[in-house]
Amino acid sequence: MPAPSRVLVPVDLSEGSRGLIDYAIQLATPFNAEIEIIHAWEPPQYVAPDLLVAAPGWNSQSLEQVAVDAATKELNQLVEAAQRSGRPIKHRVVVGEAAATVLRVAEEGKHDLIIMGTHGRRGLPRLLLGSVAQKIVARAHCPVLTVHLYDAAK
Structure with a gap:
């Protein structure tokens, strides 16, 4: 198997995402x-993503746009901290x-190569939430490396 040249790292923006990014950079x-x-x-699934979100003095935006903007901000913060390693990401x-x-x-x-985290849920939580990693x-179409994400609160 050839060495990886393009690595995809999907993150869920949970506590373990920073550690997963650091691990992917090292690898x-x-x-x-x-x-x-x-x-x-x-x-x-129960709310239309084009539902408008509005507050007094604020331009109304779709739920999707508000959520994507918030996620982008969080992701930018994670990547900014990781880019101190000097690697372009x-x-x-x-x-x-x-x-x-x-x-x-x-x-x-x-x-x-895909490097992704897994929370290791079992039982009812796994049944209800499913397993994206699985x-x-x-x-x-390529190898997938799963890394168990530990909860920092434990």
Whole structure:
């Protein structure tokens, strides 16, 4: 198997995302691999993403735009801290169901490795929330490295 040259790092913006990004940088650096970090924002199924959000003295925006702007701000902060390593890192927020979006971005971007976190949920939480990592591992066109994200509060 050839060394990775394009690494995709999907993050959920949880506590463990910073550690996952640092890990991906450490892993990609010896190969001089490009790193792209994405966050997939999934519109809620019970609310229309084009629902307008407004407050007095504020221009109304769609729910999707407010959520994407907030996620972009968080992602920018994560990447800004990680770029102190000197490695150029591409990053963006994409809209869509998490697993399908990550798979689409990986194929379109010709990534040859996906490094992603997993929370290791079991039982009812896994049944209700599903496992994005499991879906990606099962369907990805390239190798997927999953890293267990530990909760800093534990």
